[in-house]
Amino acid sequence: MYRGGKLLLSNRNLGNILTRASRGACNDVSGIVVGAYTKNENSVELLADGACINEETNGSLMKQLTIGHAIKQNETRIFWNLHEKYPAICVVGLGQQDKKDPFAHLEAINSEKENxxxxxxxGCQALTNHGIMNIKCGNLNDYEAAAEGAILSSWVYQEFKNAADLKKLPTLTIDSSPENQNSFKRGVIKANAQNFARMLMETPANHLTPTIFASKVINELSPLGISVTGHDQSWIAEQKMNSFLSVTQGSAQPPIFLELNYSKNSNSSKCFALVGKGVTFDxxxxxxxxxxxxxxMRADMGGAACVVATMKAIAEMNVNVNVKAFIPLCENLPSATATKPGDVFIxxxxxxIAVDNTDAEGRLILADALCYASEQCPEWIVDVATLTGAMGIAVGDGATGVFSNCDNLWKELHEASIxxxxxxxxFPLWRHYKDFLTKKSSYDLNNIGIGTKGGGACVAAAFLREFVPENIKWMHLDIAGVMSGSCGKYLKDGMSGRPTRTLIQFIEQISQKC
Structure with a gap:
């Protein structure tokens, strides 16, 4: 368990109760978050938990709620001492029910779930700000989405804080009826997985070297039935992964190539492959x-973090699928032994490959990892990497950039992200971008391209394409833009762990169609 809190399902009532490990939470006062839809300018409708509490308070909750204007979307109002069990009741506005947005199709998001x-x-944050540390998140019409929002918003990384300065963390509970337990549990697992990725990405590089990263993966995933193998530098050299090794030359920390194997579907020989960029400091x-x-740049292993977190989640969800993951781990540092601009590697x-820019190292370690993954004959390969600053310029933190040679694979991922x-x-994966990589006659590829006029993310994707056989379906996720920053009301500033939940949803969807 990591400091900063991890949300767990209580063994006492598995699937019904959500418990947060917390430090310093000593306030015994309980609060509850309930939702309310706006029907018109002066009328609101409380959801099930709120309606029940309103009845138990003889209508006092609704009377106070309807004083003044109708509650707006994401507005919170806290009512005190109306209810014996919940002295603090936080009503949060869900907006106008059944309101149609004519531009919803352009947003590429399920607005109800996001709401x-x-x-x-x-709601949870409002109660926490008032010192309420025992919080029940009531039914907001979608147990999975409610669990995700509550858990993601309450997480904080404070591993190296003095004990006296640790932020108090709430204990969260969500009750669900038996028919909603699976939905709720999926939300818990997905949010915990994303928080695990956030924890890895936030950890200072001196506390998360390639060796330590590998150790954490073994400790976290092995108990879940995932096979974890860490290959050392001699094995990497035997595999002729010279592109990968070229990046590692400047660091005293030895590289590691992690190989993960989750085999659940014994009735199928199909295997899917994930590849994650694991530069623990760049x-x-x-x-x-x-x-x-x-x-x-401690988070330049964000791709690896998301891949590990995804493997963790699909194992906890018992997804009926076979998935292998491949993670090259190293540091990219300058020294007397470091790769020099202009060096060529096979x-x-x-x-x-001519390495004209050693800061374009992610594609170099992924090149060999993609080759190795291809040799395992997977149904498809998805690589995840904080690859280019150009992607952040293109879409900011609004979306993960995707390149693919398979329309169906892209459509599945896009549906999952909604x-x-x-x-x-x-983004386009055109041969136009390959031309910039192959202009010189003295070697096959240049790692950044020659004569490019922008389009850095597209050139990087074109480079990676050279290491995936044409007969293998492949998708490249450039997550540089979403590596950090806030998202909605539930992700604060800091390392984001994105797009972990989308990857989990993607694999779960595909498993149901196999």
Whole structure:
């Protein structure tokens, strides 16, 4: 269990109760979050839990709620001492029920689910701000979305805080009827998985070297029945992963190649593959980055974090599927032994690569990982990487950028992202971008391209395409733009763990169609 809190299902009533491990929460006063839809300018409708409480208070809750204007979407109002069991009642506005947005199709998001995530988040936060640390999140019409919003919004990374300065964390409970237990449990698992990815991404690089990262993965995933193998530098060299090794030369920390295997569907020989970029710190190497915000490059293993978190979740959800994951782990640092701009290396598939910019290292380690993953003959490969600053410029933190050689694979991921609220957007994977990589006659590929006029994310994706056989369905997720920043009301500033929930939903959907 990591400091900062992890939400767990109570063994006493599995699937019905959500408990947060907390520090310093000593307030015994209980609060509840209930939802209310606006019917018109002066009328509201309380959802089930709120309606029940209103009846138990002889209508006092509704009387106070309807004083003044009707409660607005994501607005919170706290009412005190109306109810014996819940002295603090937080009503959160869910907006106007059944209101049609003519532009909803352009948003590429399930607005009802996202609305509930936000409502659960702002409601829990409002009570916490008033010192209420025992909180029940009532039924907001979608148990999975409510669990996600409540859990994601309450998480905080404070591993290295002095004990006296630790933020108090709430204990959250959500009761659900038996028919809603699965929905609720999925929300808990998905949100916990994303928080696990956030924890890995926030951890300082000196506390999460490749070796430590591998150790954490073994400790977290092995008990779930996932096979975890950590290959050392000699194995990597035997595999002729020279592109990967070129990035590792400047660091004293040895590289590791992680191989994960989740085998649940014994009736199928099909296997899916995930590949995650695992640069545990990226200084840029000899092509060193500016010092401003370089500390954020502790999260340059965000792709690896999301892949590990996804594997964790599908195992906990017992998804009937076979998935392998491949994670090259290393640091990218300058030193007397570091790769120099202009050096040429031969990748696992025999292609020569001129490294003109050592800060374009992610594609170098992914190249060999994609080759190795392809050798396992998977049904498809999805790689996840904080690959290019260009993606952040293109879409900011609004969506993960996606490149794919398979329309159906893209459509499945896009559908999953609409459900989770963690959106994706497709970019072109044209041969036009490959031309910039192959202009020189003295080697096969240049790692950044020659003569490019923007389109850095597209050029990077074109580079990766050179290491995936044409007969394998493949999708590349550039998560550089969504690595950090807030999202809705339920994700605060900091490392985001995105798009973990979308990956989980994606694999779950595909498993149901196999």
């Amino acid at each position: 509930i995530r936000n409502a659960a988040a702002v 200084s840029g190497g000899i092509s060193i980055k500016p010092s401003a915000k370089m500390d954020e 990748a696992k598939n025999g292609k020569s 459900i989770t609220g963690d959106r994706v957007w497709r």
